[in-house]
Amino acid sequence: xxxxxxxxxxxxAIRLSTPLLLACLAGLFSERAGVYDIGLEGKMLMAAFxxxxxxxxxxxxxxxxxxxxxxxxxxxxIHGVAAITFRGNQLISGVAINFLAAGLSLLIAQHWFQxxxxxxxxxGGGRFAPIDLPLAQTLxxxxxxxxxxxxxxxxxSALAYLAFLAVPASWWVLYRTRFGLRLRxxxxxxxxxxxxxxxxxxxxFAAVMICGILCGVAGAYLATALQAxxxxxxxxxxxxxxxxxxxxxxxxxxxxxxACLLFGYLQAVALWYQKIDIWGLVIPxxxxxxxxxxxxxxxxxxxxxxxxxxxxxxxxxxxxx
Amino acid sequence: MDKMPKWADVVLIPLISLILATAISALVILGIGExxxxxxxxxxxxxxxxxxxxxxxxxxxxxxxxxxxxxxxAFHARLFNIGGEGQAMLGGLGVAVACLYIPWPHWSLALxxxxxxxxxxxxxWAAIPAWLQARRGSHxxxxxxxxxxxxxxxxxxxxxxxxRPKGARDTATxxxxxxxxxxxxxxxxAPIGVPFSKAGPANVSLLVAxxxxxxxxxxxxxxxxxYEIRAYGHSETGxxxxxxxxxxxxxxxxxxxxxxAGMMAINNVMGEAERLVLNATEEAGFIGIAxxxxxxxxxxxxxLAAILFGFLYQGGAELALMTQIPSELIVVIQALVIxxxxxxxxxxxxxxxxxxxxxxxxxA
Numbered sequence: 001x002x003x004x005x006x007x008x009x010x011x012x013a014i015r016l017s018t019p020l021l022l023a024c025l026a027g028l029f030s031e032r033a034g035v036y037d038i039g040l041e042g043k044m045l046m047a048a049f050x051x052x053x054x055x056x057x058x059x060x061x062x063x064x065x066x067x068x069x070x071x072x073x074x075x076x077x078i079h080g081v082a083a084i085t086f087r088g089n090q091l092i093s094g095v096a097i098n099f100l101a102a103g104l105s106l107l108i109a110q111h112w113f114q115x116x117x118x119x120x121x122x123x124g125g126g127r128f129a130p131i132d133l134p135l136a137q138t139l140x141x142x143x144x145x146x147x148x149x150x151x152x153x154x155x156x157s158a159l160a161y162l163a164f165l166a167v168p169a170s171w172w173v174l175y176r177t178r179f180g181l182r183l184r185x186x187x188x189x190x191x192x193x194x195x196x197x198x199x200x201x202x203x204x205f206a207a208v209m210i211c212g213i214l215c216g217v218a219g220a221y222l223a224t225a226l227q228a229x230x231x232x233x234x235x236x237x238x239x240x241x242x243x244x245x246x247x248x249x250x251x252x253x254x255x256x257x258x259a260c261l262l263f264g265y266l267q268a269v270a271l272w273y274q275k276i277d278i279w280g281l282v283i284p285x286x287x288x289x290x291x292x293x294x295x296x297x298x299x300x301x302x303x304x305x306x307x308x309x310x311x312x313x314x315x316x317x318x319x320x321x
Numbered sequence: 322m323d324k325m326p327k328w329a330d331v332v333l334i335p336l337i338s339l340i341l342a343t344a345i346s347a348l349v350i351l352g353i354g355e356x357x358x359x360x361x362x363x364x365x366x367x368x369x370x371x372x373x374x375x376x377x378x379x380x381x382x383x384x385x386x387x388x389x390x391x392x393x394x395a396f397h398a399r400l401f402n403i404g405g406e407g408q409a410m411l412g413g414l415g416v417a418v419a420c421l422y423i424p425w426p427h428w429s430l431a432l433x434x435x436x437x438x439x440x441x442x443x444x445x446w447a448a449i450p451a452w453l454q455a456r457r458g459s460h461x462x463x464x465x466x467x468x469x470x471x472x473x474x475x476x477x478x479x480x481x482x483x484x485r486p487k488g489a490r491d492t493a494t495x496x497x498x499x500x501x502x503x504x505x506x507x508x509x510x511a512p513i514g515v516p517f518s519k520a521g522p523a524n525v526s527l528l529v530a531x532x533x534x535x536x537x538x539x540x541x542x543x544x545x546x547x548y549e550i551r552a553y554g555h556s557e558t559g560x561x562x563x564x565x566x567x568x569x570x571x572x573x574x575x576x577x578x579x580x581x582a583g584m585m586a587i588n589n590v591m592g593e594a595e596r597l598v599l600n601a602t603e604e605a606g607f608i609g610i611a612x613x614x615x616x617x618x619x620x621x622x623x624x625l626a627a628i629l630f631g632f633l634y635q636g637g638a639e640l641a642l643m644t645q646i647p648s649e650l651i652v653v654i655q656a657l658v659i660x661x662x663x664x665x666x667x668x669x670x671x672x673x674x675x676x677x678x679x680x681x682x683x684x685a
Contacts, residue, residue, distance in 0.1 A: 038462070038466065078660075081665075082668075086664075086666075086668045086671075088663065088664035088665055088666060088668075089401075089663060089664055090664075091462050092401075092610070092614070092664045093660065093663070093664030093665075095403070095607070095610055096656050097656070099652050099655055099656030099659060100653060100656035100660070102652050103649045103650065103651070103652030103656055104349075104653055106647055106649040107349065107353060107646075107649050107653060108353070110353075110645075111352075111353040111645075117647065117649075237470060240466055240467075243463070244467060284478050284482060286475070286477045287474070289470075289474045289477075290470065293467040293471050293474075294467075297449075297453070297459070297467050297468070300453065300457075300460065300463060300464055301453050301459050302458075302459070309460065
């Protein structure tokens with residue numbers, strides 16, 4: 001039983017939570033502004049490819065990150081034009097973006113590198129290196145705190161720390177700034193925001209672009225920190241798990257972090273164990289894989305704390321005449 | 322203000338969307354250094370130039386007719402069933418159970434039995450999200466997405482851990498007995514003297530799919546239930562005043578939708594693979610979204626769009642074989658079709674509506 005909370009499992013839980021968290025916060029901004037986004041998966045995938053491709057060519061993970069963010073923002077802009085400007089169906093637009101990313105990333109990968117749709121393996125500066133937190137070596141021998149600090153918390157990449165710092169930052173932006181207040185208002189009652197003389201279209205575009213940036217970082221983390229290069233379909237449904245976490249967290253930043261840590265932990269357990277044996281009861285690993293989705297459905301069903309989405313979510317805003 | 326004529330809505334707008342999607346796809350092909358005209362030639366000859374090509378094109382089209390109808394029926398009630406993929410996976414399970422554990426005397430009985438079980442399994446998988454939408458207000462798009470992933474896990478467990486024969490390497494069930502082999506188009510057409518390739522996987526399920534298109538047309542436009550479904554889709558409050566129960570319509574529509582998606586399994590599992598392979602659906606559930614959008618949710622439109630996508634899939638496979646263009650090009654085309662016919666519909670529609678209004682004024 002104790003194995004499930006061993007340091008290596010928890011360590012991979014943090015690693016696997018990071019992309020979920022970034023994508024989840026991305027979705028948080030978009031959906032809080034009233035724009036549903038089921039295209040998180042596609043934006044991450046596109047960013048993963050472009051970050052790995054640029055990092056492979058230039059040898060710089062940071063340039064890769066910028067390229068990933070740019071690619072993700074292009075897709076975010078398409079979503080914005082479709083969902084906000086032309087008032088199209090936001091869900092259908094998201095589906096289209098996921099397919100576009102799945103197809104284009106492989107097409108370009110094959111054209112540029114001719115390695116069966118993958119990028120060359122990243123070496124040296126092409127990857128984000130683990131960062132040792134100060135005093136990690138000194139504290140290592142201390143019982144309990146030592147392993148937790150130096151093995152669990154220390155030694156992640158810059159992007160992982162950035163992801164967890166983005167949680168208080170998102171909270172601050174959403175709940176303590178004028179922009180955040182307006183952004184949340186536009187997701188609940190866009191007509192009121194419009195009446196106050198603030199541009200609904202502008203705010204929603206801002207939210208969608210922030211979503212693009214965060215998805216870009218999430219994708220870059222996947223390809224240049226968690227792994228060393230891009231492979232086909234490397235997001236593997238993470239965009240949807242992030243969406244699930246967002247609902248699980250009821251569209252709030254701190255809760256989003258806990259939800260992502262939980263879902264990341266479940267992924268880590270599924271990765272480390274083929275079968276889970278709890279006091280003789282054998283649970284197949286597939287059940288652990290399905291657990292985030294089952295939990296989300298339960299929460300959506302409202303049997304345990306109902307998840308109520310932003311009121312104006314999914315509806316294009318039509319200005320009154 | 323005059324609205325534009327119906328033919329423009331039904332034919333012109335999808336056509337312009339398709340042309341836009343094709344033009345951008347051509348740019349993508351140019352971008353990766355290939356010749357779009359040559360590519361189209363290879364696709365046409367590969368997918369339509371031989372009965373072998375037609376065998377594959379119609380096989381894919383059969384899948385897409387079922388999943389396209391599934392999405393289209395739900396669209397009429399303004400429900401977005403994105404869970405066709407999971408429902409089709411469960412349909413595959415239904416077919417496998419029927420074919421492996423019941424001794425059928427003849428393929429026709431097996432087709433009825435397995436088809437029924439596939440539809441029941443698919444409908445059951447749609448029933449939970451439908452009930453949650455109808456009774457608890459849980460967003461059906463999110464729940465059906467979640468159910469796709471849950472279905473993948475369920476099938477992974479059942480196929481790999483339970484149904485796979487001992488010692489087998491493939492992640493698949495045992496082969497179905499010969500008695501449930503569905504006649505292919507070759508076997509159907511040979512007695513009446515029409516030569517058709519032996520290797521093409523298109524089979525008798527195609528006829529079932531065409532029949533399904535007809536039945537759904539009757540249901541939607543010629544039946545009381547269809548009227549209620551459309552009324553509910555147009556206006557929930559209006560339907561409520563007319564005494565139409567939203568819960569009932571949501572449940573029935575989603576059960577039909579899930580059943581149709583599940584029925585796909587008689588083609589890909591029973592007709593082609595003749596055993597249940599992991600990931601047998603190959604994203605056909607999602608392609609159904611593009612097919613339904615392209616076909617404007619009309620059974621005839623779905624039929625034509627399914628054949629178009631069948632052509633794209635077979636042609637794309639041929640392209641990957643003959644040129645440096647990966648078959649993922651088709652995924653890009655599919656994305657562009659969804660984007661232009663679905664999400665960017667207004668972008669195409671607004672200028673055309675304006676054009677017709679101006680034309681109307683000039684005539685007046």
